């Protein structure tokens with residue numbers, strides 16, 4: 147009998163994996179994508195750090211210690227084994243208190259810990275050591291964002307001529323703003339010699355940049371939406387690495403994230419006041435009434451209610467929203483906001499909430515249940531992002547029949563179909579120019595549609611709720627990406643079990659030629675901003 151074909155083996159490494167640790171979309175993706183890959187028959191194992199506050203006693207402690215080579219010697223870490231919820235994907239937690247027993251994953255709000263490069267060097271190096279110790283020789287190593295950017299570098303360097311050197315590497319950019327930047331003097335922390343500190347690898351305008359090295363070393367690159375894959379090749383959105391990305395355009399793919407359609411399902415959601423479907427929407431009225439009451443607003447189904455959720459940061463464009471609030475609140479509309487972040491932003495929305503309790507309520511907290519109640523109870527969802535690699539909230543909104551009012555950027559372009567007033571087509575309201583005027587005008591457009599063309603709102607809601615954002619679609623694209631990476635690394639196709647042989651993925655199209663910077667306009671300084679995490 148011929149031997150059973152082996153499944154594709156993938157080592158998936160991430161600094162956050164929901165529900166164990168999450169600060170944003172990276173955590174969501176890392177928690178759900180591996181489960182969808184497993185459903186396709188891929189043998190995927192996840193590795194992440196064990197952070198303070200995690201329920202470690204519920205995890206199996208593996209025997210012995212894992213020795214991780216660090217610049218100062220060998221770190222002896224414990225390894226705990228768990229499973230992702232609702233499935234059998236193994237997840238390994240690297241337990242090393244010196245680096246991870248801290249109050250925050252990356253650092254206090256607005257800053258990063260001074261030794262973040264070292265902490266996540268440990269994660270990348272540790273993940274490869276773990277793979278060897280447990281005898282899991284991956285076909286593909288999948289690294290996610292700068293915290294794991296050293297993985298493709300190590301596969302090509304310290305694993306040279308070792309079994310792991312045969313692994314293809316995929317590097318996914320979830321948000322290019324955060325790049326893992328430090329002074330050039332920190333090169334030694336990676337354990338690699340100074341010969342790697344040059345503009346073709348780690349050096350970027352006099353700083354050490356882990357992402358740049360990953361972009362150079364990974365077999366294939368991906369990011370989380372087709373539009374963002376194009377945008378990051380331009381100076382406007384490339385955060386200083388657009389040139390490097392243009393150089394690898396043929397190896398860069400945009401795969402739109404999915405969402406957890408079980409956790410975010412208005413038909414079964416236990417967080418919300420009443421459940422509903424596209425066919426029977428009465429429950430949404432009850433959710434709206436409950437949300438209005440919880441926010442201390444007038445409980446009135448006729449007043450359109452706008453919801454806002456997200457990190458109160460520059461990326462999300464909350465400063466622009468702040469500048470148009472007076473205008474918006476002068477209209478017959480209500481707004482609720484849930485978010486945490488920049489001190490100034492929090493202060494602004496807190497005081498606005500106190501000043502206009504009749505129309506506006508801000509909750510400055512991180513509250514998963516409330517996020518569900520806002521998605522279900524609001525009529526419209528506002529997302530004025532400056533840039534948005536993919537964005538999850540607009541997909542949750544669409545699934546809950548809550549129409550996005552969103553800036554046409556990144557993944558928002560790929561998920562929201564712009565409203566056509568003449569025909570009633572579309573699933574949301576898009577605007578291009580990121581200014582308080584354009585945002586207020588678009589909120590006003592949603593408002594006038596609500597009052598003047600209610601049939602359009604109804605039809606858009608049903609259309610929005612019927613969109614497919616499941617991870618199964620995205621997982622099929624990742625499988626194709628892995629197979630292509632394998633083929634390029636080994637020079638021959640993967641011979642094991644493949645769930646659905648499919649054509650190789652197509653790289654993101656070449657972007658328009660870079661815009662010349664007009665005289666007098668200052669270059670942006672992505673490296674400075676990217677230190678925030």
Ligand code: ADP
Pocket residue numbers: 169170171172174455456457484485486511512513514517536537538539540
């Ligand atoms: P990003 O990853 O850039 O923060 P995404 O839209 O991709 O943005 O994902 C944000 C995720 O974090 C969503 O699941 C969103 O609901 C959640 N989220 C953000 N802020 C809060 C908050 N204050 N309370 C609850 N959930 C939040």
